[in-house]
Amino acid sequence: MRISPTKFISLLFLVLSVFYLYTAYNIQVFAFDENAPFNARTFPIYLGWAGIILSSLKIILPEKLTTEVNHKHLDYKSIIYLIIISLIYAAVILKIGYFISTSLFLFASYYFLGERRWGLMFILSFPFVAAFMYLLHGLLNIYLRDPFLKYIGVMG
Amino acid sequence: MIEGILIGLSTALSLTNILMVMVGCFAGTIIGMLPGLGPMTAIALMIPITYGFDPSTGLILMAGVYYGAVFGGSTSSILLNAPGIPGTVATAFDGYPMAQQGKAGKALAIAAYSSFAGGTISAIFLLVAAPSLSKVSLAFRSPDYFALMILGLTAISAFSSKGQFLKAMMMVVLGLMLATVGQDSLSDITRFTFNNMNLTDGISFVLIVMATFAMSEALTIIFRGKDPNRAAKQISLTELGSIKVNKEETIKMAKTIPRSSILGFLIGVLPGAGATIASFLAYGMERNYVNEEEKQKFGKGSVHGLSAPETANNAACSGSFVPLLTLGIPGSGTTAVMLGALLGFGIQPGPRLYQTNPEIFWSVIMSMYIGMVVLLILNLPLIPYIARILAVPRNYLIPLILFFSVTGIYLMSFNNFDIFLMIGIAVVATFLRLYDFPMPPLILAFVLGGLMEETLRRSLLISDGSPNFLWDRPITLIILLITITIVGWQIFSTFRKKN
Numbered sequence: 001m002r003i004s005p006t007k008f009i010s011l012l013f014l015v016l017s018v019f020y021l022y023t024a025y026n027i028q029v030f031a032f033d034e035n036a037p038f039n040a041r042t043f044p045i046y047l048g049w050a051g052i053i054l055s056s057l058k059i060i061l062p063e064k065l066t067t068e069v070n071h072k073h074l075d076y077k078s079i080i081y082l083i084i085i086s087l088i089y090a091a092v093i094l095k096i097g098y099f100i101s102t103s104l105f106l107f108a109s110y111y112f113l114g115e116r117r118w119g120l121m122f123i124l125s126f127p128f129v130a131a132f133m134y135l136l137h138g139l140l141n142i143y144l145r146d147p148f149l150k151y152i153g154v155m156g
Numbered sequence: 157m158i159e160g161i162l163i164g165l166s167t168a169l170s171l172t173n174i175l176m177v178m179v180g181c182f183a184g185t186i187i188g189m190l191p192g193l194g195p196m197t198a199i200a201l202m203i204p205i206t207y208g209f210d211p212s213t214g215l216i217l218m219a220g221v222y223y224g225a226v227f228g229g230s231t232s233s234i235l236l237n238a239p240g241i242p243g244t245v246a247t248a249f250d251g252y253p254m255a256q257q258g259k260a261g262k263a264l265a266i267a268a269y270s271s272f273a274g275g276t277i278s279a280i281f282l283l284v285a286a287p288s289l290s291k292v293s294l295a296f297r298s299p300d301y302f303a304l305m306i307l308g309l310t311a312i313s314a315f316s317s318k319g320q321f322l323k324a325m326m327m328v329v330l331g332l333m334l335a336t337v338g339q340d341s342l343s344d345i346t347r348f349t350f351n352n353m354n355l356t357d358g359i360s361f362v363l364i365v366m367a368t369f370a371m372s373e374a375l376t377i378i379f380r381g382k383d384p385n386r387a388a389k390q391i392s393l394t395e396l397g398s399i400k401v402n403k404e405e406t407i408k409m410a411k412t413i414p415r416s417s418i419l420g421f422l423i424g425v426l427p428g429a430g431a432t433i434a435s436f437l438a439y440g441m442e443r444n445y446v447n448e449e450e451k452q453k454f455g456k457g458s459v460h461g462l463s464a465p466e467t468a469n470n471a472a473c474s475g476s477f478v479p480l481l482t483l484g485i486p487g488s489g490t491t492a493v494m495l496g497a498l499l500g501f502g503i504q505p506g507p508r509l510y511q512t513n514p515e516i517f518w519s520v521i522m523s524m525y526i527g528m529v530v531l532l533i534l535n536l537p538l539i540p541y542i543a544r545i546l547a548v549p550r551n552y553l554i555p556l557i558l559f560f561s562v563t564g565i566y567l568m569s570f571n572n573f574d575i576f577l578m579i580g581i582a583v584v585a586t587f588l589r590l591y592d593f594p595m596p597p598l599i600l601a602f603v604l605g606g607l608m609e610e611t612l613r614r615s616l617l618i619s620d621g622s623p624n625f626l627w628d629r630p631i632t633l634i635i636l637l638i639t640i641t642i643v644g645w646q647i648f649s650t651f652r653k654k655n
Binding site for chain 1 (some may be wrong): 322348576594
């Protein structure tokens with residue numbers, strides 16, 4: 001038996017709702033609040049039940065409008081590259097600072113998306129990020145944490 | 157009211173604010189023009205920039221971006237038949253055929269004039285309606301607000317679901333679930349944090365908007381890059397033709413604009429309806445109004461067919477501000493993003509905003525109008541140049557969107573947990589969008605989640621835990637009956653399709 005992607009997503013949502021409801025029932029409330037008409041558990045419990053009912057209906061009821069996705073037309077390779085680059089970017093941003101990590105992220109993203117005009121790639125990464133940082137930090141006075149630039153004395 | 161208008165004008169006409177409207181309109185036009193990126197993405201990308209501004213200036217920038225993005229969406233509809241936003245789909249019906257006939261400049265000018273006229277008429281309606289509605293809405297109590305939020309969420313699900321109501325309602329529940337993460341507002345008990353300190357304050361609204369719109373939009377563009385139906389169509393951007401509109405065309409526009417403005421504004425006021433429905437209804441209505449000869453031209457480059465949806469979508473944008481400013485309840489995804497931004501500035505929109513922060517209330521209304529004037533005088537002569545933005549390759553566009561999204565989150569918390577969370581939510585949202593699970597209901601539910609729990613808490617405490625509060629007050633009962641009608645209509649249409 002083949003299960004449609006929509007019903008599979010609904011099944012995942014059902015599992016999430018059951019887990020959410022279980023966690024909601026286990027929220028620790030104050031002893032005096034235990035039998036109150038409304039406590040920290042009430043709203044999440046309603047939501048958990050709503051999620052279970054809606055996802056069950058979606059699974060049980062026949063589909064009128066099916067969403068067809070042709071997987072041959074989906075560019076999995078580029079999206080996986082972009083997600084990996086973004087994850088690396090998130091992992092190093094605190095360690096090597098905003099300027100270098102962001103510039104490298106932009107440069108690598110252009111490269112993996114197929115760009116090979118090196119000059120333009122460079123301008124739209126390092127000088128572009130520097131100009132953006134100047135706009136935020138220098139003109140709008142928005143603090144941008146960058147330990148590296150602070151270390152070399154560019155930022156205060 | 158005159159005093160309020162003067163307060164609004166003096167705030168909106170300060171040099172900084174005029175500059176912000178201009179920057180906003182320009183940036184919004186460029187972002188809105190890029191297929192796939194709409195006003196919600198444009199406003200979300202502006203949020204980090206507004207951190208350093210005072211609330212009025214920040215909101216004025218966002219209002220400019222909003223109108224600019226709607227106009228930008230029309231440009232890509234007309235030139236590429238690739239609407240930037242759903243609200244400009246109907247614009248492409250007659251705008252694109254006009255462009256193919258070598259009258260792209262004229263089509264863009266008609267769109268600009270119609271948008272301006274629709275926006276002007278609806279701004280006048282807003283000016284009159286908002287203060288009166290503010291006074292009426294003071295009579296609203298917690299059960300009424302709770303019922304109104306249920307109505308808003310049901311309505312946005314019904315209108316944005318493309319016939320898949322259950323999917324949209326599931327997104328509403330998901331949005332509400334995400335809103336419950338963190339400390340409970342009354343008891344300070346932490347919920348769904350799984351002992352992670354980073355989640356104690358809850359998930360940030362900006363993070364959710366950036367993840368579900370800006371970032372997932374960018375990932376979707378890349379993901380569907382090989383889809384031949386979605387590949388960008390090429391057009392000779394040097395052959396836009398004249399932007400002059402002749403007398404006959406002006407007369408046609410003059411007939412269409414008033415009726416489309418009224419319809420657009422009224423649709424915009426309804427929770428959940430917004431620009432998309434307004435533009436389609438206006439197109440349909442206009443087709444019924446014109447004579448048989450004109451009717452034949454619809455879909456082949458009709459002035460009426462282009463002017464009607466353009467007028468209505470801009471009028472609906474102004475209309476959607478009515479529930480936001482008077483009740484504090486956004487009627488659309490875009491106004492939900494603006495509500496989040498207002499809350500970020502420490503401002504609670506609602507009936508009391510009119511009394512407590514009149515300068516913000518009036519300056520938003522006035523700046524919307526100034527935004528439209530700026531849009532017309534700034535963008536119209538620049539159309540041939542702005543149109544070249546459509547040639548920006550996605551290899552540059554996508555990384556820049558991701559960069560703005562990550563920067564927005566990093567500026568807020570200087571914490572990489574939030575960036576990881578945003579990437580995770582964006583990946584899930586990308587897959588959900590692939591299978592037509594709509595995102596606007598999720599955003600609206602996330603924004604309203606806290607307020608909804610608060611009003612439910614008050615209602616239940618007042619009624620001592622009894623559900624009687626749902627039918628005790630006539631206003632609550634009427635609102636809930638409307639909600640039930642919408643749900644009933646959705647069920648009926650599903651069965652009708654089946655048969």
